[in-house]
Amino acid sequence: MDTGVSVVGSGRVSGTPDVLRVMLGVELFAPDVATAVARVGERTEAVVAALRAHGIEGSRLSTSTVSVFQHYREPGTDVGYQASHTIQVESKELTGFGALLNAAVDAAGNSLTMNGLQFDIEDKSELLVQARELAFQQARAKAEHLASLAGFSLGAVSAIAETQNHFPIRRAAANASKGAPFDAAINVTPGDTSVEVTLEVHFAWA
Incomplete structure (x- = not known):
């Protein structure tokens, strides 16, 4: 066993x-699979077209999930099929959420679903560098304290293991005036985005 x-x-x-990342979906029920899939496809295309008309580039639209399943109703009633298509939408306009949502609703109506909203930092490389430096400083300080308590001196680092955590939203809010029509402005507050790096460091004795 290594000492240290x-x-x-x-x-x-x-x-x-x-x-800004938003998960928007289209979900429809139909008496047969072909109709369910076709209707979802048509409305999804309409949503995508509406979002692109609002300046969302095609590269920032991507399919997240597609599903079709048999939907059982009350006994004695006809069996139907539920189809859904979820897309991830990315926008650099952090305050444009309301306009995007309204455009999607206009295109899909009551078949539209929203499965999440997230603020993020696209390139976190610099934050990770800073967090890693802080983590190593803390690890060395702990090791030096333990070494002094044990009457040893620190030597070289013999192993490092890293874990990264990402906290997309520390504070977020969505506000709309009570009783206002749906096309009223919806304001969202990004707050802060954090990254955390944890390092397990093994120091040998000098």
């Missing part, structure tokens, strides 16, 4: 989000 000390250090750094 193993410690864990962590560092967290926050940054300002620069991308």
Whole structure:
């Protein structure tokens, strides 16, 4: 067994989000599979066209899930089929959520679903560098303290293991005036986005 000390250090750094991600879906029920799939396809295409008309590039639209399943109703009634198509929408306009949602609703009506909203930082590489440096500093400080308590001196680092965590939303809010029509402005607040790096570091004794 290697001699020395193993410690864990962590560092967290926050940054300002620069991308909005929304999961929008179309879900429809029909008496047969072919009709369910066709209707979902048509309305999904309409939603995509509406979003692109609002400036969303094709590269920022991607399918997340597609499903078709048999839908059982009350005994004695006809069996139907439920089809759904979920797409991830990315936008650099962080305050444009209301306009995007309204456009999607206009295109899909009551068959539209929304499965989540997330603010994120597209390139987190610099934040990860800063968080990693903080984590290593904390790990070394712990190791030096333990070494002094044990009457040893720290030597070289013999092993490092890293874990990364991402916290897309620390604070978020959606506000709409009570009783206002649906096409009223919907304001969202991005808040902060954080990344955290945890390092397990093994120091040998000098």
